[in-house]
Amino acid sequence: MTDDKGQTKDVVTLIVPSHPKYLYVVRSAIYPLVIEAGFPKKDARKIVLAVDEACSNIIKYAYEGDYTRTYSLDITVEAGRFAVELKDSGKKPDLSKIAPRKLDEVRPGGLGTHFIAAVFDRVEYDTSRGAGTVLTLVKEKR
Amino acid sequence: MKVEITTEKINAGFLLKLKGDVDMNSSSDVRTAMAEIFKQGRSGMKALLIDLSQVRYMDSSGIATLVEGMQNCLKTGARLRLCELSPPVRDVFELARLASVFEIFPTITDASSGL
Numbered sequence: 001m002t003d004d005k006g007q008t009k010d011v012v013t014l015i016v017p018s019h020p021k022y023l024y025v026v027r028s029a030i031y032p033l034v035i036e037a038g039f040p041k042k043d044a045r046k047i048v049l050a051v052d053e054a055c056s057n058i059i060k061y062a063y064e065g066d067y068t069r070t071y072s073l074d075i076t077v078e079a080g081r082f083a084v085e086l087k088d089s090g091k092k093p094d095l096s097k098i099a100p101r102k103l104d105e106v107r108p109g110g111l112g113t114h115f116i117a118a119v120f121d122r123v124e125y126d127t128s129r130g131a132g133t134v135l136t137l138v139k140e141k142r
Numbered sequence: 143m144k145v146e147i148t149t150e151k152i153n154a155g156f157l158l159k160l161k162g163d164v165d166m167n168s169s170s171d172v173r174t175a176m177a178e179i180f181k182q183g184r185s186g187m188k189a190l191l192i193d194l195s196q197v198r199y200m201d202s203s204g205i206a207t208l209v210e211g212m213q214n215c216l217k218t219g220a221r222l223r224l225c226e227l228s229p230p231v232r233d234v235f236e237l238a239r240l241a242s243v244f245e246i247f248p249t250i251t252d253a254s255s256g257l
Contacts, residue, residue: 023167056202
């Protein structure tokens with residue numbers, strides 16, 4: 001697909017069962033797409049990690065551990081930019097409680113939101129739909 | 143995607159080798175392996191060494207498992223030493239800014255010394 005400026009822009013959609021055993025499928029799909037968008041390998045690994053954490057959060061919090069559901073990822077790949085919209089149909093998050101934890105607290109858990117915020121330039125939760133949440137994550141290459 | 147876990151008895155305690163992906167699906171297996179080590183090494187274990195050279199991927203649940211391992215080591219007076227961090231593990235440590243919290247060594251030999 002080509003946009004108004006003649007730039008190539010491709011959208012890849014994944015629909016994934018909410019069982020954590022399929023997280024590696026998401027990671028395996030995301031990595032080459034991030035490389036395709038022109039990011040170096042180290043950045044690509046961090047982007048994969050942050051997307052994986054967002055998927056894990058859907059399984060843990062939106063679906064509360066129900067492994068029988070599905071969620072989707074619409075991934076937009078263009079030169080120097082990677083964007084993904086994650087859509088679930090589960091419990092909406094309390095947006096006032098989503099905050100990266102303090103890193104000086106050495107305790108298990110709570111790191112996923114920090115990774116997402118640290119890696120992506122734009123993190124937006126849309127809970128205005130009838131059911132579920134759309135999480136938009138955008139990373140621009142610098 | 144599963145993680146392969148190998149446990150070896152060494153002079154100072156135990157060496158845990160992880161191979162594969164440590165994520166939400168597999169970190170509980172690592173936790174179980176560590177619990178077994180703490181059960182076996184209840185007395186006299188000086189250290190638990192964890193070889194991370196073959197870890198292809200680690201997420202926050204993997205980090206959480208290592209933090210739990212460190213806390214359990216502290217309770218028993220043992221040391222938790224991480225060795226040969228693979229590039230993906232280094233990335234996640236960098237993001238979590240936890241590198242200063244753990245004892246990290248370039249090789250298993252280095253990690254085994256001074257115990």
